[in-house]
Amino acid sequence: xxxxxxxxxxxxxxxxxxxxxxxxxxxxxxxxxxxxxxxxxxxxxxxxxxxxxxxxxxxxxxxxxxxxxxxxxxxxxxxxxxxxxxxxxxxxxxxxxxxxxxxxxxxxxxxxxxxxxxxxxxxxxxxxxxxxxxxxxxxxxxxxxxxxxxxxxxxxxxxxxxxxxxxxxxxxxxxxxxxxxxxxxxxxxxxxxxxxxxxxxxxxxxxxxxxxxxxxxxxxxxxxxxxxxxxx
Amino acid sequence: xxxxxxxxxxxxxxxxxxxxxxxxxxxxxxxxxxxxxxxxxxxxxxxxxxxxxxxxxxxxxxxxxxxxxxxxxxxxxxxxxxxxxxxxxxxxxxxxxxxxxxxxxxxxxxxxxxxxxxxxxxxxxxxxxxxxxxxxxxxxxxxxxxxxxxxxxxxxxxxxxxxxxxxxxxxxxxxxxxxxxxxxxxxxxxxxxxxxxxxxxxxxxxxxxxxxxxxxxxxxxxxxxxxxxxxxxxxxxxxxxxxxxxxxxxxxxxxxxxxxxxxxxxxxxxxxxxxxxxxxxx
Numbered sequence: 265x266x267x268x269x270x271x272x273x274x275x276x277x278x279x280x281x282x283x284x285x286x287x288x289x290x291x292x293x294x295x296x297x298x299x300x301x302x303x304x305x306x307x308x309x310x311x312x313x314x315x316x317x318x319x320x321x322x323x324x325x326x327x328x329x330x331x332x333x334x335x336x337x338x339x340x341x342x343x344x345x346x347x348x349x350x351x352x353x354x355x356x357x358x359x360x361x362x363x364x365x366x367x368x369x370x371x372x373x374x375x376x377x378x379x380x381x382x383x384x385x386x387x388x389x390x391x392x393x394x395x396x397x398x399x400x401x402x403x404x405x406x407x408x409x410x411x412x413x414x415x416x417x418x419x420x421x422x423x424x425x426x427x428x429x430x431x432x433x434x435x436x437x438x439x440x441x442x443x444x445x446x447x448x449x450x451x452x453x454x455x456x457x458x459x460x461x462x463x464x465x466x467x468x469x470x471x472x473x474x475x476x477x478x479x480x481x482x483x484x485x486x487x488x489x490x491x492x493x494x495x496x
Numbered sequence: 497x498x499x500x501x502x503x504x505x506x507x508x509x510x511x512x513x514x515x516x517x518x519x520x521x522x523x524x525x526x527x528x529x530x531x532x533x534x535x536x537x538x539x540x541x542x543x544x545x546x547x548x549x550x551x552x553x554x555x556x557x558x559x560x561x562x563x564x565x566x567x568x569x570x571x572x573x574x575x576x577x578x579x580x581x582x583x584x585x586x587x588x589x590x591x592x593x594x595x596x597x598x599x600x601x602x603x604x605x606x607x608x609x610x611x612x613x614x615x616x617x618x619x620x621x622x623x624x625x626x627x628x629x630x631x632x633x634x635x636x637x638x639x640x641x642x643x644x645x646x647x648x649x650x651x652x653x654x655x656x657x658x659x660x661x662x663x664x665x666x667x668x669x670x671x672x673x674x675x676x677x678x679x680x681x682x683x684x685x686x687x688x689x690x691x692x693x694x695x696x697x698x699x700x701x702x703x704x705x706x707x708x709x710x711x712x713x714x715x716x717x718x719x720x721x722x723x724x725x726x727x728x729x730x731x732x733x734x735x736x737x738x739x740x741x742x743x744x745x746x747x748x749x750x751x752x753x754x755x756x757x758x759x760x761x762x763x764x765x766x767x768x769x770x771x772x773x774x775x776x777x778x
Contacts (some may be wrong), residue, residue: 286636287548288583300537304635306581328579328588332541333556333631335575336588368581370633372536374556 267414267421276404276416276468281383281479283391291392294372295384297405297416302373305384307392309365317364322357323395328368331376343369343378346445347385350403350432353444355389356396365395375419378447379403379430383472390480399436401444402472406431406461408453413461415468427453431465435473441466499585502712510713514700521547521707526750528690528705531644531758533651533765539678540656544648546705548638551645553652554631557659559670562618562625570617570625574602575632576645582634598642601732605687605721606630606649609729613682619661619668626658628681639708642719646689651762654683655769685723688758689730690751692718694737702747704754720751724759 267273277298284292289308294301310323317324327344330336347369355365367388369381382403389397407417407425414421422428427450434444443462481488502510510520517525529547536542540555562569578586578595586592591599606612617626630652632645657678662669693706693714702718703710711717716735722728728748733739 286550286581287638288636289581292581306635308580308584311584326580328581330579330633332554332633333629335577366580366584368579370552370579370581370635372552374538 269418273412274415274464274468276471277418279472279475281387281475283387283479283483289368289388289392290394291388291390293384293387293391295380295387296372297377297380298418300372301380301384302371302375302377303380303384304370304372305381305388306368306370307365307385307388307394309392309394310360310363311366313362313364318362321361323355323360323362324364325352325355325357326364326366327351328366329381330368330370332371332374343376343381346378346447347381350382350401350445351385351389353434354386354397354399354401356398359396377405379405379416379432382430382432383476387476387479390476399434399440400473400476401432401434402469402476403430403432404465404469404472405429406448406465406468408450408457408461413464415464426450427457427461429461431462431469433466433469435469438470441470499583499712502709506709507713510709511695511697511700514695514703515697517701519703519707520709523705525701525703528754528757531647531761533762533769535655535765535769540652542648542652542655543635544644544651546640546644546647547707548636549640549644550635551641551648552633552635553645553648554633555628555652555656556631557626557628557656559619559624559668560627561623566614567622568618569614571627572607572612572614572630573627574599574606574630574649576602576634578634578637578641582637582641586634586637594641597732597734598645601642601689601719601721601730602632602645602649604730604732605646605689606653609685609687609721611650611683611685611687611729612653613684616682620663620666624668628653628656628658637708639711640691640705643689643691643705646687646721647758647762650683650686650688651766653681654686654762654766656681685725685727686759686762687721687723687729688755689719689721690754692720692747692751694718694735694739696737698738704750718747720748722748722751722755724752724756726752 286292289306292306296302329340329344407428429448432445692702694716716737721730
């Protein structure tokens with residue numbers, strides 16, 4: 265099955281991932297599936313925490329999601345809580361008790377892509393390198409059409425899918441890729457198809473992970489280790 | 497989180513240097529950081545940076561019913577909330593002094609100065625007008641967010657193209673960009689905001705486009721909004737530093753020269769971006 269832009273069903277668009285170097289935050293990065301970034305994330309912390317949010321045994325994570333136009337509303341609040349719960353699986357919250365960490369995610373497109381936001385947030389956390397992380401959280405979108413599953417559907421393709429969703433994975437090396445979250449919704453799918461979508465997402469997310477690794481290696485001017493070429 | 501006040505050595509060093517007309521980043525006292533404009537794929541989306549200070553502006557438009565008091569005019573609403581991305585001292589929901597100043601200034605410079613012709617946004621009088629929404633995102637605060645924001649706002653307005661609308665009687669047809677080329681907004685003039693920072697020692701010359709440290713250590717700030725045609729829009733002076741009328745006029749002349757420079761830079765950037773966009777003529 266050929267897609268409108270010539271990709272094969274399980275191909276993702278070429279990724280744009282760059283570290284931003286915003287002046288007043290600890291780490292910032294942009295991420296997008298395609299030639300333009302669709303999410304900009306910034307990470308600052310650990311910093312002083314408001315008395316009300318202070319937690320004696322772990323750090324408090326504040327996520328702010330801002331849409332490109334207008335004022336943030338309920339949808340942004342929901343996206344913020346999803347991002348928080350997904351990243352908490354990786355961030356070691358107990359390492360910095362009684363402090364706060366602020367993650368701000370700015371959407372750079374009208375539709376907003378949750379997968380891009382998750383990836384940008386991970387990159388921002390890595391860029392700031394101030395809170396220890398257990399692994400890297402990467403995400404990718406999958407859609408289900410009559411013929412096949414397609415990975416990273418464009419906005420036009422999404423309209424023709426009967427079900428779609430974003431899968432987030434916690435990756436601790438090629439041998440440990442675990443699905444930690446999904447928002448798969450649609451009509452007319454069964455459990456088998458959901459598991460199939462997840463398996464396909466799992467294979468694609470490795471490419472996202474590799475791209476992030478290359479981006480970090482380039483920035484830190486480190487050589488990539490040969491062991492990454494091992495099979496899953 | 498409150499911003500930490502500058503340390504005493506920093507304060508003394510900056511004041512001493514300024515006495516000798518030296519700035520920490522090597523600029524001359526009346527030298528602005530060179531603005532850089534980067535346009536997004538959508539029309540009306542621009543990221544403006546003055547050195548490390550960065551502001552992203554985005555415009556979108558929708559058709560609404562006008563208010564009964566002004567049935568012939570479109571509307572422009574400006575959203576400018578500072579998020580913790582600009583600096584961790586800003587919190588959502590609690591407008592800082594800086595945010596209030598910026599909101600008020602943007603309102604005066606972009607709306608009340610009539611830079612945008614609101615009557616040209618009317619589609620059917622009393623029934624349908626364009627409601628433009630300018631959203632400003634403050635990405636990094638390295639001093640002088642105000643000038644950066646005003647520039648991003650006016651450049652976004654100049655960059656934006658609204659869909660062409662055909663009105664036949666009472667029927668309105670909105671042509672998508674693929675059918676008919678979108679139409680630029682009617683901008684009367686291009687106002688720029690130029691800020692001066694004054695310091696406690698009256699013998700120290702003010703500086704233009706203060707950096708973060710200079711802004712924190714300043715005793716007063718004066719912002720002048722004007723266009724390249726020497727028309728003043730806004731003069732705002734905060735802080736209470738005494739200023740003689742002759743000096744004020746001299747500084748406004750300096751601001752005029754800066755506005756002309758900025759106008760050239762902005763026009764060039766817009767032209768370059770427009771020539772790079774694929775415009776198909778059938």
